[in-house]
Amino acid sequence: MCGIIGIENNENASILASAGLITLQHRGEESAGITISGMKKMKTFKSMGLVSKIFNEKILLNKLPGTAAIGHVRYTTSSKSSLINAQPFQINCIHGNISVAHNGNITNFLKIKKKLLRKGAIFNHTSDTEILLHLIAMSKGDLADVIMNSLRKLRGAFSLVILKDKTLIGARDENGFRPLVLGKMGNSYIIASESAAVEVIGGKYIRDIKPAEIIIIEDGQIKKSFLYKAVRKKQNTCIFEQVYFSRPDSIMFSKTVKEVRVKMGEYLAQQMNGVKADVVIPVPDTGYFAALGFSKQSNMVFENGFVRNHYVGRSFIKPSQCLRDLTAKLKLRPIKEVIKGKKIVLVDDSIVRGTTSKKIIDMLKNSGVRKIHFALSCPPIISSCYYGIDTPSKEHLIAAKYSVDDIKKYLDVDGLTFLNLDNLIKSCCINGESNVFCTACFTGKYPTKVLKDTREESY
Numbered sequence: 001m002c003g004i005i006g007i008e009n010n011e012n013a014s015i016l017a018s019a020g021l022i023t024l025q026h027r028g029e030e031s032a033g034i035t036i037s038g039m040k041k042m043k044t045f046k047s048m049g050l051v052s053k054i055f056n057e058k059i060l061l062n063k064l065p066g067t068a069a070i071g072h073v074r075y076t077t078s079s080k081s082s083l084i085n086a087q088p089f090q091i092n093c094i095h096g097n098i099s100v101a102h103n104g105n106i107t108n109f110l111k112i113k114k115k116l117l118r119k120g121a122i123f124n125h126t127s128d129t130e131i132l133l134h135l136i137a138m139s140k141g142d143l144a145d146v147i148m149n150s151l152r153k154l155r156g157a158f159s160l161v162i163l164k165d166k167t168l169i170g171a172r173d174e175n176g177f178r179p180l181v182l183g184k185m186g187n188s189y190i191i192a193s194e195s196a197a198v199e200v201i202g203g204k205y206i207r208d209i210k211p212a213e214i215i216i217i218e219d220g221q222i223k224k225s226f227l228y229k230a231v232r233k234k235q236n237t238c239i240f241e242q243v244y245f246s247r248p249d250s251i252m253f254s255k256t257v258k259e260v261r262v263k264m265g266e267y268l269a270q271q272m273n274g275v276k277a278d279v280v281i282p283v284p285d286t287g288y289f290a291a292l293g294f295s296k297q298s299n300m301v302f303e304n305g306f307v308r309n310h311y312v313g314r315s316f317i318k319p320s321q322c323l324r325d326l327t328a329k330l331k332l333r334p335i336k337e338v339i340k341g342k343k344i345v346l347v348d349d350s351i352v353r354g355t356t357s358k359k360i361i362d363m364l365k366n367s368g369v370r371k372i373h374f375a376l377s378c379p380p381i382i383s384s385c386y387y388g389i390d391t392p393s394k395e396h397l398i399a400a401k402y403s404v405d406d407i408k409k410y411l412d413v414d415g416l417t418f419l420n421l422d423n424l425i426k427s428c429c430i431n432g433e434s435n436v437f438c439t440a441c442f443t444g445k446y447p448t449k450v451l452k453d454t455r456e457e458s459y
């Protein structure tokens, strides 16, 4: 999973891009990068780690002057995490200097890569995005034609920001898997993965970029906006963005993610009508608003039952088994006074492998909780994602192997309820329109053809 941002026609472009990337940091903590242009020669600066560590004042002011910028934060599995795959990817080709930042996973990239290799193409990275650079370099025509012809060859998930000189381009795949929004600030346009990034840097959210839309912006003007495919398929926006990934203050389908999560909690409470408990407690942070909705619907008391340590980064946890074992305790600590001797409804967003949930439940029990009914704000995850979310392969998904009853026994809880798919969709949809989501990780029904080995380079 990744976060992307682009801003044009602004002399503080790199500073604003870095602030936008900090807002999108939850979408990827492993590397970050910014390409700047519009004043001097196009330049890209990227490194491993958090945005605030990489882009200090010295780098932003001295090394990245310019009026147009794109930025990227990246998340991968540890084995593929390396600087070589950090984005944006900048190239020099027949069309000049071009830089690309991508969120998603191109599902037909191996097929295209093989064709390109046969033609003599050389690859420097191991990520799917690199094929787009080759397609751009080989395409003919003006900028709009080049981007359109390149994107027509791709399948799967891609939200993109592209920079060429001072021109900013945004594009989204025909299914609209990953979010991408358009915003405005004074005489500058902003394109970002989430509206929160636009608003934090002082801009105003205008609208979502449409599935299959390419938008070309220069000098504070939208020069062109069109669909790269005349007839597009129905939209399949990732519903898991609403459950877990996106920020609660971001807008999706005209509603904040917070509103949607509160609704999920209300439906969960309806499903669990008759379950009695002393308090409802969220697993921080993503269980928070669903627990609030649950409390509202059930009239059950809402309490914060955990202290969350925000200073535990992924990179700190990964290196040793000893630290991995301590992960749950380092991140979350139950507040004994809140839970001791109580019967609780514990609300979390999802169960993936089951190991983290087990650790949290064990912690609560060791802190003296009397009974736990575990409530999840999405259905059981039974299939992997091929569209840019790093869910583990099917054999590591607990719900793909075990029944709800077996999971309940493994977790050793008194009750276990998953929000059902109908209620999840009802929570997310607007104006009764429910047919716009990808729900493949809950159903196994993928909206596009997927090849298993494309997950090898997924991010």
Ligand code: SF4
Binding pocket: 177, 237, 238, 239, 240, 241, 384, 385, 386, 387, 388, 389, 438, 439, 440, 441, 442
């Ligand atoms: S498979 Fe799941 S995580 Fe992936 S895009 Fe579809 S809903 Fe989102």
